[in-house]
Every structure is written in C-alpha cells, then in structure tokens.
Amino acid sequence: MSDLYDTHEQGERVKNWLRENGSAIIMGLVLAFGLMFGFKQWQAWQTSNRQQASAEYQMVEKMIEQGNLDAAVSNYEVLKSEFPKSAYTSMASMMMAKARLSSGQADLAVTALTHAMENARPDPLKVIARERLARIKLSQGQPDAALELLDGAPSEVGFEAQFAEIRGDIHLAKGDSDRAIQSYQAAIDALEEGVGNRQLLTIKLEALGASIAQASEPAAGGGEM
Numbered sequence: 001m002s003d004l005y006d007t008h009e010q011g012e013r014v015k016n017w018l019r020e021n022g023s024a025i026i027m028g029l030v031l032a033f034g035l036m037f038g039f040k041q042w043q044a045w046q047t048s049n050r051q052q053a054s055a056e057y058q059m060v061e062k063m064i065e066q067g068n069l070d071a072a073v074s075n076y077e078v079l080k081s082e083f084p085k086s087a088y089t090s091m092a093s094m095m096m097a098k099a100r101l102s103s104g105q106a107d108l109a110v111t112a113l114t115h116a117m118e119n120a121r122p123d124p125l126k127v128i129a130r131e132r133l134a135r136i137k138l139s140q141g142q143p144d145a146a147l148e149l150l151d152g153a154p155s156e157v158g159f160e161a162q163f164a165e166i167r168g169d170i171h172l173a174k175g176d177s178d179r180a181i182q183s184y185q186a187a188i189d190a191l192e193e194g195v196g197n198r199q200l201l202t203i204k205l206e207a208l209g210a211s212i213a214q215a216s217e218p219a220a221g222g223g224e225m
Helices: 002-065 069-082 087-102 106-119 123-139 143-151 160-173 177-190 198-207
Strands: none
Touching: 002 069, 002 087, 069 087, 087 106, 087 123, 106 123, 123 143, 123 160, 143 160, 160 177, 160 198, 177 198
16 A cells, blocks of 8 residues: 555656646757757758759859850859858859950959858868969069959968969069079978979979079078068
8 A cells, every 4th residue: 555655656746747747848849849840951951952952053153164155154143142151153163264364355354253252161172272372473563462352362271383483474474583483492391202293393483493492592682471
C-alpha cells in the first residue's frame, strides 16, 4: 500500500507541477518548433537563391562562350541587382571584364572589375579584381591611378609578387627605372619555387641593365613604394 501511496503522491506532484509550469513548457515547445521551422525556411530560401544565381551565371557563361555579349548583359544585370554578394555574381563580373577587354571595351571592363573589387566573395577575388583593374588603368596611360589602386588594397597576402611586378611596370612607365628594378626584384623574391613567370621578370630586369644580383642591392634614391 505504501508503494501505491508513494506512486499516487508522486503522480499528484507531477500534476501540480504541470499545472504550474505547463504554459511555460508549451511556450518553450512552440518557440523551439518555430525556430526549427524558421531555420528550415531560411535554409530553403538560401538554397533557392543559390540555384537562381547559378542559373543566371550559367546563362552569362553560355552567352559569352557564344560571343554574344549583349545577350549576356541581361543575366549579368540580374545577378548584380538580385544577388550582389553572391560568388556567382563575382565570377560573372570577372568573366564579363575579360570578355569586354578582349572585345576592346576597356571602359566596360573597368566597370565590371570595379563591381567585383567592391563586392566580390570570397575576398581573394577582390584582390584579383584590383590587380587586373590596376593593369587596365596602366594600359590606359593612368599610372598614378593604377598605383593608387594597388596602395589602397586592404591586403596583398598571397599576391605580393603580382602587385610588385605591376608596381615595377608603373614605375617604369613613370620613368623611374631604379624603383622599377627594386619592384621587379621584390616580385622575384616573393615568387614561390615553380610559381609565376620568373623568366619574364628576369627579362624585365635585364632590359633595364640589371641582373638579379645587381637588383638585390639598394638603388640610389630611396626604397620601394
């Protein structure tokens, strides 16, 4: 009988506890299920967005491959307006810039690269876009604008050799051969073994009358910018 009484007493305690705390439990369950449902909805939205961005990107890629830049613009504009932070938009910007440049439309290439430089994901794409934009500015006879782009980079990590080479080209265009030599040498020093065009950099140095060994010595007139 005592066991039965204990069981009955425990049951009554549970009932009393549920009466006092039942609403809180129900609210907790509602909140938990609500968050779970909301998270799943968010995941579904993210998946849908990625699929839409992927479809637009594929159309841009297809049109460019077919040489139909005008048709590619429509899908590219959708990517920029609807999915500005998507990696697909970043890749489309880089692709459009290359196609524009190949078509002799440097100004439109600048527009596409500027968009990538400001919005690209992942971040290394921003650095690549900045580097290519600097090269175009230099080719357009704007060495100061090109140098400003390079100096404005938040980081050059992983791209030290490329940035140093462009700085060398910029200094050479401005008639400063000493700094050009320093920059080309810095580019060679930054290259990993088997990576990059060491031979081209060596040719650039030799064209300035400097060997790699000579370029390693400080040039008169200041350090590298």
